[in-house]
């Protein structure tokens with residue numbers, strides 16, 4: 001039964017939130033002035049604010065709500081599990097039924113060589129666990145000098161000290177310190193901003209050379225692992241040229257470097273598969289990180305999938321009696337694991353990945369129609385993971401000044417038209433629930449186009465455009 005609609009004092013909530021809640025990745029002075037929209041409920045692909053205004057959720061919460069909002073089955077599983085066993089430790093020699101069942105289910109849907117799972121509470125700690133497991137692996141192999149990590153500029157791997165350091169978004173490198181001794185970055189893929197006239201093959205060769213140069217600069221004997229999202233998400237939905245991940249993996253293998261595929265966004269259906277590394281990118285990574293779509297965001301849960309190759313080493317008894325001294329209070333959380341099992345059942349039973357495979361190309365084509373608009377430089381992405389890049393000049397690809405706030409402006413116009421899209425710098429990211437049908441894709445993209453036109457008119461009136 002759907003819950004009855006609650007009434008809210010929007011003004012009071014807005015003020016309480018603005019005065020006391022610190023939001024992730026927010027510009028605090030702007031937030032102090034503007035506060036934020038308060039979302040009250042959700043149903044299927046729609047969310048409703050505290051004034052009961054309805055929006056098509058173009059971002060699935062935050063690349064999360066793959067099965068859609070307000071699922072009664074999930075609410076039921078959560079309540080049942082909370083009554084039965086709301087929490088118990090998974091440390092050392094204790095488990096619980098959903099923990100065991102989910103570990104087994106995940107290895108069934110994962111590439112065949114990934115047969116071990118360590119659960120966390122989200123994506124950052126799933127990557128953090130992978131990094132620490134890489135260290136443990138090389139210690140066990142008697143190669144403790146292998147401890148450095150390589151990631152890509154514009155990557156996003158999380159917000160713990162190490163995973164924020166692995167992340168490579170230049171605009172996020174300002175006012176914090178990072179583990180610069182431990183983490184090194186190489187070029188990011190993406191043809192739109194590659195040198196003019198460069199072919200995908202040349203781009204791929206160049207990226208391969210850059211990785212090899214970096215490995216040799218650091219010394220292969222010092223490098224533990226390489227982290228890569230199959231398609232870079234928060235960094236701007238940057239897809240690599242065909243064969244990129246295979247090439248990078250070969251280079252890593254040649255230098256005894258472990259490969260972590262960060263599928264926190266691409267996992268659980270966004271590209272039409274439970275995991276994209278195998279079926280889409282044809283690689284066998286040593287690790288996969290997952291979160292978000294694992295529970296469709298209904299419960300905070302992450303997973304680090306670990307290959308047999310790594311597990312065979314880390315399970316060996318150590319001569320110095322050191323052990324795998326890593327793990328979280330919430331590893332194997334019974335409610336989170338029960339929710340994930342139900343989420344996977346829904347994805348399978350309702351053939352939601354098939355929907356993504358069928359409608360994904362249509363979504364990309366529909367979005368490409370926006371390229372005719374005055375400010376749209378590029379539309380890109382794959383299946384249900386897409387973005388629009390705005391430019392002042394399509395020839396030179398020059399950006400609008402930051403104070404024009406193009407992506408936020410368009411997102412605000414979008415809200416008036418009943419859509420939520422995510423503004424990131426000069427981009428709008430679209431990552432809706434995977435249940436969208438054709439008419440909802442049309443609505444989302446048409447409303448985004450109208451919003452871009454409205455923002456263009458504003459900017460022209462304000463003298464930003466020639």
Ligand SMILES: Cc1ncc(COP(=O)(O)O)c(C=O)c1O
Pocket residue numbers: 121122123124125127156157158159229233234262263264265291292
């Ligand atoms: C690719 C990727 N990895 C890791 C993370 C971090 O996940 P979390 O915010 O759950 O810690 C994110 C979050 O957006 C992500 O997009």
